[in-house]
Amino acid sequence: MVEAAATPATMSDVAATPPTARRGWLRWLVVLIPYAWLLVFFLAPFLIVFKISFSTTAIAQPPYVPAFDLADGISGILAGVREFTIDNYLWLTEDALYARAYLSSLVIAAVSTFLVLLVGFPMAYGMARAPRSWQPTLVMLVILPFWTSFLIRVYAWIGILKKEGLLNQLLLWLGVIGEPLTILNTNWAVYIGIVYSYLPFMVLPLYATLERMDHSLLEAASDLGCPPVSAFWKITAPLALPGIIAGCFLVFIPVTGEFVIPDLLGGSDTLMIGKTLWSEFFSNRDWPLSSAVAVILLIILVVPIVLFQNQEQRRAERER
Amino acid sequence: MIRTSRFNIVSVTLGFAFLYLPIVLLVVYSFNDSRLVTVWGGFSTKWYASLLENQELLDAAWVTLRVAFLSASVATVLGTLAAVALVRYGRFKGRSLFSGMIYAPLVMPDVITGLSLLLLFVAVGFGRGFWTIVLAHITFAMCFVAVVVQSRLVTFDRSLEEAAQDLGCPPFKTFMVITLPIILPAVIAGWMLAFTLSLDDLVIASFTSGPGATTLPMKIYSQVRLGVTPEINAVCTILIGLVATGVIAASIVTKRREVERQRAERLAAQMP
Numbered sequence: 001m002v003e004a005a006a007t008p009a010t011m012s013d014v015a016a017t018p019p020t021a022r023r024g025w026l027r028w029l030v031v032l033i034p035y036a037w038l039l040v041f042f043l044a045p046f047l048i049v050f051k052i053s054f055s056t057t058a059i060a061q062p063p064y065v066p067a068f069d070l071a072d073g074i075s076g077i078l079a080g081v082r083e084f085t086i087d088n089y090l091w092l093t094e095d096a097l098y099a100r101a102y103l104s105s106l107v108i109a110a111v112s113t114f115l116v117l118l119v120g121f122p123m124a125y126g127m128a129r130a131p132r133s134w135q136p137t138l139v140m141l142v143i144l145p146f147w148t149s150f151l152i153r154v155y156a157w158i159g160i161l162k163k164e165g166l167l168n169q170l171l172l173w174l175g176v177i178g179e180p181l182t183i184l185n186t187n188w189a190v191y192i193g194i195v196y197s198y199l200p201f202m203v204l205p206l207y208a209t210l211e212r213m214d215h216s217l218l219e220a221a222s223d224l225g226c227p228p229v230s231a232f233w234k235i236t237a238p239l240a241l242p243g244i245i246a247g248c249f250l251v252f253i254p255v256t257g258e259f260v261i262p263d264l265l266g267g268s269d270t271l272m273i274g275k276t277l278w279s280e281f282f283s284n285r286d287w288p289l290s291s292a293v294a295v296i297l298l299i300i301l302v303v304p305i306v307l308f309q310n311q312e313q314r315r316a317e318r319e320r
Numbered sequence: 321m322i323r324t325s326r327f328n329i330v331s332v333t334l335g336f337a338f339l340y341l342p343i344v345l346l347v348v349y350s351f352n353d354s355r356l357v358t359v360w361g362g363f364s365t366k367w368y369a370s371l372l373e374n375q376e377l378l379d380a381a382w383v384t385l386r387v388a389f390l391s392a393s394v395a396t397v398l399g400t401l402a403a404v405a406l407v408r409y410g411r412f413k414g415r416s417l418f419s420g421m422i423y424a425p426l427v428m429p430d431v432i433t434g435l436s437l438l439l440l441f442v443a444v445g446f447g448r449g450f451w452t453i454v455l456a457h458i459t460f461a462m463c464f465v466a467v468v469v470q471s472r473l474v475t476f477d478r479s480l481e482e483a484a485q486d487l488g489c490p491p492f493k494t495f496m497v498i499t500l501p502i503i504l505p506a507v508i509a510g511w512m513l514a515f516t517l518s519l520d521d522l523v524i525a526s527f528t529s530g531p532g533a534t535t536l537p538m539k540i541y542s543q544v545r546l547g548v549t550p551e552i553n554a555v556c557t558i559l560i561g562l563v564a565t566g567v568i569a570a571s572i573v574t575k576r577r578e579v580e581r582q583r584a585e586r587l588a589a590q591m592p
Contacts, residue, residue: 033398034418035405035414038402042459048434048439062442122327124333130332141336144337149516196338297432309424310419
């Protein structure tokens with residue numbers, strides 16, 4: 001009924017204005033609802049982390065001072081601001097442990113990004129050159145483990161890498177080694193876990209670019225006498241670059257703050273900042289210090305995150 | 321002609337072996353009679369039977385499923401709106417901040433997201449528990465949904481929508497009748513991704529949950545720290561089975577719909 005009554009009006013509306021210039025409250029709600037949600041639950045929390053990183057730990061609920069109460073009014077807030085301290089940041093510079101944890105996270109992230117690329121590239125390349133009819137199935141097979149729990153996949157490696165685990169049993173049986181190797185609780189295990197867990201993040205963007213590649217370029221190169229290795233560096237690698245960059249960002253940034261893998265597979269000497277932040281928060285209950293750790297981590301990651309966003313935005317616009 | 325070289329076959333095979341072997345081993349050892357996880361003591365389903373008596377684990381599984389269902393559903397709505405905004409709204413004010421807030425959570429380390437959301441909930445005095453986990457999961461999952469739906473929307477033929485509107489269909493109805501059915505596979509894929517991300521999450525849930533709301537990953541994590549047991553293998557096998565069935569069923573259904581649609585289009589094209 002209502003619809004029927006409204007139709008003539010809408011019709012003339014649509015006829016009068018081109019589709020791109022349509023107005024109406026409904027139209028702006030589409031932007032406003034997700035926008036407001038992200039402002040409240042994504043952006044605002046960072047400001048709070050930033051604020052609390054200047055607070056002092058206290059035995060209270062919540063465990064830090066000053067705790068603002070908007071009811072105190074402006075004078076109350078100003079009094080609170082005067083209590084701000086940079087002690088947390090000073091502490092982070094004084095104790096070399098934190099600097100080492102940041103550095104070692106970046107090194108582990110960089111090395112494992114390289115390893116993931118090394119394992120992922122041949123795989124993505126092979127998939128892109130497989131018969132067309134197989135390709136959707138192969139993509140599905142890469143995605144499927146990604147759907148199964150991250151925690152479970154990391155957990156599966158404990159049983160494999162343990163001293164009496166399957167890998168050692170296999171190597172002993174083959175006679176490659178004389179006595180079991182210690183792999184679990186070392187950085188080796190962390191690297192294996194990261195390469196395993198993040199492989200799909202590298203393979204999928206790589207496959208997406210390699211699959212679009214025109215293979216006649218390689219044939220032309222080989223007809224003109226270009227050896228395969230230099231054809232790879234001169235043709236395949238540059239064409240795959242957008243996929244390589246996207247894959248590297250998708251691996252490097254989250255791995256820098258990774259917690260589960262170093263915690264379950266790494267040893268006590270595996271220093272990663274995600275683990276440090278976790279233990280400051282859950283074991284030491286030092287909220288202001290863990291906020292400061294998070295702020296510095298965010299500052300370190302801001303450049304790669306912005307680069308990643310620009311890359312994704314450009315990609316989305318190219319596809320249009 | 322595409323040539324499949326031996327090198328390609330070997331690298332793909334090794335890659336998939338690497339991806340699947342740990343999962344296969346995990347499943348196989350969940351049927352192991354022996355308590356020692358690495359010694360095969362014969363086939364048994366006793367670990368599955370003992371799961372059914374583990375009330376704490378069942379409670380945690382129930383909490384997890386409810387969190388995942390609620391958060392995936394809200395995240396799908398919000399993420400789809402965000403994708404439409406990104407693709408269809410051109411350059412509105414604040415667009416770069418908006419798209420930044422969509423892409424950043426995709427790579428943001430969980431520890432930062434978890435800590436910041438927890439501090440927000442504490443600052444506004446929101447009691448921690450079931451609902452704070454749901455809110456946290458909606459926030460990061462909606463960005464994944466937005467990206468999945470966006471990639472479908474950009475390849476979408478807009479002339480269909482324009483035709484509907486030229487014929488007098490109001491924008492909202494156009495969206496429901498024309499746009500939504502066409503992007504539905506991506507919306508469903510987005511929902512499933514959001515569901516599994518929520519099912520999977522340990523770090524953000526640990527930060528944002530309170531007493532009384534323990535999710536399955538939190539439970540598994542605390543048990544894994546104590547050691548590997550066949551019982552956890554059994555839980556993991558059930559989860560893997562559920563997810564694999566869901567994903568494969570969904571892909572078969574979308575594939576069949578796609579084939580039917582193409583057939584219908586061909587028929588329509590042949591009509592005089």
